[in-house]
Amino acid sequence: xxxxxxxxxxxxxxxxxxxxxxxxxxxxxxxxxxxxxxxxxxxxxxxxxxxxxxxxxxxxxxxxxxxxxxxxxxxxxxxxxxxxxxxxxxxxxxxxxxxxxxxxxxxxxxxxxxxxxxxxxxxxxxxxxxxxxxxxxxxxxxxxxxxxxxxxxxxxxxxxxxxxxxxxxxxxxxxxxxxx
Amino acid sequence: xxxxxxxxxxxxxxxxxxxxxxxxxxxxxxxxxxxxxxxxxxxxxxxxxxxxxxxxxxxxxxxxxxxxxxxxxxxxxxxxxxxxxxxxxxxxxxxxxxxxxxxxxxxxxxxxxxxxxxxxxxxxxxxxxxxxxxxxxxxxxxxxxxxxxxxxxxxxxxxxxxxxxxxxxxxxxxxxxxxxxxxxxxxxxxxxxxxxxxxxxxxxxxxxxxxxxxxxxxxxxxxxxxxxxxxxxxxxxxxxxxxxxxxxxxxxxxxxxxxxxxxxxxxxxxxxxxxxxxxxxxxxxxxxxxxxxxxxxxxxxxxxxxxxxxxxxxxxxxxxxxxxxxxxxxxxxxxxxxxxxxxxxxxxxxxxxxxxxxxxxxxxxxxxxxxxxxxxxxxxxxxxxxxxxxxxxxxxxxxxxxxxxxxxxxxxxxxxxxxxxxxxxxxxxxxxxxxxxxxxxxxxxxxxxxxxxxxxxxxxxxxxxxxxxxxxxxxxxxxxxxxxxxxxxxxxxxxxxxxxxxxxxxxxxxxxxxxxxxxxxxxxxxxxxxxxxxxxxxxxxxxxxxxxxxxxxxxxxxxxxxxxxxxxxxxxxxxxxxxxxxxxxxxxxxxxxxxxxxxxxxxx
Numbered sequence: 001x002x003x004x005x006x007x008x009x010x011x012x013x014x015x016x017x018x019x020x021x022x023x024x025x026x027x028x029x030x031x032x033x034x035x036x037x038x039x040x041x042x043x044x045x046x047x048x049x050x051x052x053x054x055x056x057x058x059x060x061x062x063x064x065x066x067x068x069x070x071x072x073x074x075x076x077x078x079x080x081x082x083x084x085x086x087x088x089x090x091x092x093x094x095x096x097x098x099x100x101x102x103x104x105x106x107x108x109x110x111x112x113x114x115x116x117x118x119x120x121x122x123x124x125x126x127x128x129x130x131x132x133x134x135x136x137x138x139x140x141x142x143x144x145x146x147x148x149x150x151x152x153x154x155x156x157x158x159x160x161x162x163x164x165x166x167x168x169x170x171x172x173x174x175x176x177x178x179x180x
Numbered sequence: 181x182x183x184x185x186x187x188x189x190x191x192x193x194x195x196x197x198x199x200x201x202x203x204x205x206x207x208x209x210x211x212x213x214x215x216x217x218x219x220x221x222x223x224x225x226x227x228x229x230x231x232x233x234x235x236x237x238x239x240x241x242x243x244x245x246x247x248x249x250x251x252x253x254x255x256x257x258x259x260x261x262x263x264x265x266x267x268x269x270x271x272x273x274x275x276x277x278x279x280x281x282x283x284x285x286x287x288x289x290x291x292x293x294x295x296x297x298x299x300x301x302x303x304x305x306x307x308x309x310x311x312x313x314x315x316x317x318x319x320x321x322x323x324x325x326x327x328x329x330x331x332x333x334x335x336x337x338x339x340x341x342x343x344x345x346x347x348x349x350x351x352x353x354x355x356x357x358x359x360x361x362x363x364x365x366x367x368x369x370x371x372x373x374x375x376x377x378x379x380x381x382x383x384x385x386x387x388x389x390x391x392x393x394x395x396x397x398x399x400x401x402x403x404x405x406x407x408x409x410x411x412x413x414x415x416x417x418x419x420x421x422x423x424x425x426x427x428x429x430x431x432x433x434x435x436x437x438x439x440x441x442x443x444x445x446x447x448x449x450x451x452x453x454x455x456x457x458x459x460x461x462x463x464x465x466x467x468x469x470x471x472x473x474x475x476x477x478x479x480x481x482x483x484x485x486x487x488x489x490x491x492x493x494x495x496x497x498x499x500x501x502x503x504x505x506x507x508x509x510x511x512x513x514x515x516x517x518x519x520x521x522x523x524x525x526x527x528x529x530x531x532x533x534x535x536x537x538x539x540x541x542x543x544x545x546x547x548x549x550x551x552x553x554x555x556x557x558x559x560x561x562x563x564x565x566x567x568x569x570x571x572x573x574x575x576x577x578x579x580x581x582x583x584x585x586x587x588x589x590x591x592x593x594x595x596x597x598x599x600x601x602x603x604x605x606x607x608x609x610x611x612x613x614x615x616x617x618x619x620x621x622x623x624x625x626x627x628x629x630x631x632x633x634x635x636x637x638x639x640x641x642x643x644x645x646x647x648x649x650x651x652x653x654x655x656x657x658x659x660x661x662x663x664x665x666x667x668x669x670x671x672x673x674x675x676x677x678x679x680x681x682x683x684x685x686x687x688x689x690x691x692x693x694x695x696x697x698x699x700x701x702x703x704x705x706x707x708x709x710x711x712x713x714x715x716x717x718x719x720x721x722x723x724x725x726x727x728x729x730x731x732x733x734x735x736x737x738x739x740x741x742x743x744x745x746x747x748x749x750x751x752x753x754x755x756x757x758x759x760x761x762x763x764x765x766x767x768x769x770x771x772x773x774x775x776x777x778x779x780x781x782x783x784x
Binding site: 014016024027028031036037038039040041042043049050051063064065066067068069070071081082084085087088089090092103104105106107108109110114115118119121122124141 | 194195196198221222224300301324352353356357358359360425427428429431432498500501502503518519520521522523524525526527528529530531532533534536537571640730734736739740741742749751752
């Protein structure tokens with residue numbers, strides 16, 4: 001990260017997976033760490049089941065609320081197909097962090113293996129993490145985003161957000177252990 | 181948010197706020213007493229935030245016109261009032277807006293209109309600022325949540341000082357951006373008292389002519405006020421004029437291009453301060469989100485500009501740092517090589533917006549399809565979640581709020597085709613009521629279907645009047661036959677709608693009300709109350725892969741496996757059981773008490 005420049009994240013997922021909450025947690029942690037923050041959300045149609053995309057930028061001084069194509073330091077994907085859709089946002093030096101979960105898009109069955117292979121063999125630095133499985137171990141898919149938060153916070157060197165409840169804290173800790 | 185309220189009573193704090201929340205807190209600091217709105221993305225959270233403050237009059241109005249009228253009335257009576265809406269809502273409220281400029285106001289009147297460039301959740305890209313020019317109402321344009329907070333507060337003071345309404349123009353990337361904002365405690369609400377002033381508040385021709393003269397004169401004064409909100413960031417000989425959210429991209433673009441520019445940021449983008457003419461020499465670069473509203477005004481001042489008019493910046497969509505850097509480089513004729521964004525190794529299949537699993541609209545559309553089979557209807561649609569009927573080919577016309585019945589009547593009289601007009605309950609009250617009167621007096625054959633889910637669902641579940649004033653009662657009062665169906669009861673409902681279709685075929689209008697609350701509200705309430713939600717499963721050995729459940733019903737919890745057999749995602753299934761009803765071979769089975777769940781749901 002060049003001095004004065006912001007870190008840019010694009011967070012994607014499928015409606016209902018908690019991408020917005022994940023972005024807010026990262027924003028909260030960045031603010032607590034003393035950074036300026038912008039989170040660009042999209043509300044409205046497709047509350048469940050549609051593609052969701054949230055942009056987060058933090059740094060000493062941030063102006064633009066959105067990340068342009070080729071401008072993201074990190075793409076964080078709660079779902080693997082969405083990881084591919086958001087690929088265009090990555091800088092050549094960018095990092096892709098993807099949940100190892102495929103939620104089938106309507107109408108067309110995609111081979112999960114093919115999707116995951118495309119991510120790992122794409123040539124950019126990629127982490128494919130079992131956030132969904134880990135969340136299920138904790139008892140519910142709703143912990144998926146907190147597991148991802150743990151991993152991403154570790155990569156970004158951000159603290160655990162204060163607003164997490166105990167279950168999510170546990171998910172966070174397990175997620176953080178996924179990236180060593 | 182509850183915590184926030186606690187904190188702001190203690191002292192000033194910096195917290196992450198959505199632009200819309202910031203506007204609400206700015207209004208509270210500005211002593212707002214009356215706040216009204218009709219929900220619409222990206223404006224909804226403004227009133228949602230204000231709703232928690234019970235010492236004010238806060239109201240979700242039936243439409244934007246009523247919302248503005250209540251606020252306008254309050255300010256004529258000396259109170260401070262805010263009205264919020266999305267950009268297209270301002271069309272609905274345009275009449276009182278123009279009058280408010282003629283009469284002026286006593287208490288501060290702030291009209292928040294949130295634009296949606298690139299139409300994330302809208303039917304057009306209209307730029308609110310034109311209304312400022314058209315109606316002679318000044319427009320404040322905040323660039324981020326922190327400024328939105330300050331401008332909302334300032335707007336009340338300014339409006340009261342000028343005795344004139346003020347438009348606060350937001351955009352998606354201000355309203356729906358979260359950023360640190362310093363929040364002060366709310367000021368007490370400022371109420372008022374109406375003082376009669378016949379020649380001012382009665383816009384009959386004799387008085388209106390005088391008001392018009394006064395208005396034009398006042399507009400000159402407002403131009404001077406505009407200068408107070410202009411900020412000049414001195415730099416090199418290149419001058420960039422910008423406003424609103426575009427300012428952020430300019431700041432990042434000049435750093436990226438490594439140019440030393442003087443940046444003039446307008447806080448009030450309508451009217452621009454005539455004084456700006458003295459500040460610039462030569463050509464200015466103009467960067468603004470939306471249409472060329474600032475640039476047009478600059479040209480009227482005889483300034484040479486390079487902005488959207490001559491295509492230096494794109495005339496559609498949202499700006500971003502890349503587009504602005506590209507535009508500035510082009511305008512200044514300096515080289516700039518953009519790095520190409522990387523291409524995904526394989527293309528991601530589209531995931532278009534779909535109805536939520538278990539959405540009652542899904543059942544309604546399926547019922548309508550079967551009950552109108554063979555008629556090849558024209559589907560006259562409307563704005564709301566049910567616009568997604570487009571996915572099953574059951575929306576042919578979606579143009580604006582309330583278009584369903586009006587346009588449907590036009591199509592029916594012009595073509596004699598069978599027309600189904602589908603409209604949600606909130607939209608029904610918002611703008612279909614007057615059309616229903618025309619439908620009743622003219623007796624146009626039209627099948628009007630009110631998809632009554634008891635909430636304004638698409639904007640997050642604001643209240644709808646449908647339980648207090650049921651659509652079927654209104655239709656009956658108008659002499660239009662009405663039928664009520666339950667979209668989860670497929671078989672019975674098809675028979676009822678078939679009867680309605682027969683009446684339409686005989687040349688008369690009919691209203692069908694399909695009643696079942698929004699599934700998101702229902703599941704939320706069930707979870708809180710600890711009510712068990714059944715899950716449905718496909719028995720693969722029985723499934724024949726006909727596709728009725730995933731192609732015709734199109735439940736988004738159901739996918740086709742490679743062998744065409746259906747698969748229900750257990751995480752997504754909400755146990756409506758509609759798929760089990762439509763399955764021709766009884767291959768879908770639930771694991772719990774559907775009847776009980778549907779009962780609880782109906783009460784949500």
